[in-house]
Amino acid sequence: MKKTIALIMILMISLLTISNTVYATExxxxxxxxxxxxSQVKDEMEQKKIKYxxxxxxxxxxxxxxxxxxxxxxxxxxxxxxxxxVGAMFQFAMGTRRLDYKHRGFGLIIxxxxxxxxxxxxxxxxxxxxxxxRG
Numbered sequence: 529m530k531k532t533i534a535l536i537m538i539l540m541i542s543l544l545t546i547s548n549t550v551y552a553t554e555x556x557x558x559x560x561x562x563x564x565x566x567s568q569v570k571d572e573m574e575q576k577k578i579k580y581x582x583x584x585x586x587x588x589x590x591x592x593x594x595x596x597x598x599x600x601x602x603x604x605x606x607x608x609x610x611x612x613x614v615g616a617m618f619q620f621a622m623g624t625r626r627l628d629y630k631h632r633g634f635g636l637i638i639x640x641x642x643x644x645x646x647x648x649x650x651x652x653x654x655x656x657x658x659x660x661x662r663g
Contacts, residue, residue, distance in 0.1 A: 596651040604647035611640035
């Protein structure tokens with residue numbers, strides 16, 4: 529079994545090193561591609577900055593709103609679902625034999641559900657506080 533895993537790892541490493549070779553003729557096209565992608569990302573970020581500045585009414589609050597709405601709210605869903613699945617595995621699969629695994633799984637499920645709810649409600653609370661009670 530160890531030999532098989534070692535052989536697969538060596539094969540994957542060799543394939544990754546061969547496929548990432550950059551030749552000298554491709555340097556100019558790579559630089560142009562990187563510059564165009566960089567300018568495109570910069571333009572998208574400027575558009576988001578304008579959007580969130582208009583939404584929250586101030587230059588100071590746009591970054592926190594962007595992080596809460598675009599990053600925390602979206603990426604918390606798959607992370608928490610994976611955590612809930614791991615907790616369910618501990619509680620229902622491994623918890624049939626050992627009681628401490630069952631309690632650990634239940635704790636993980638409750639923790640990740642709480643984190644999921646907080647991450648989904650926090651942008652809404654931020655929007656209410658910033659736009660409504662800012663003064």
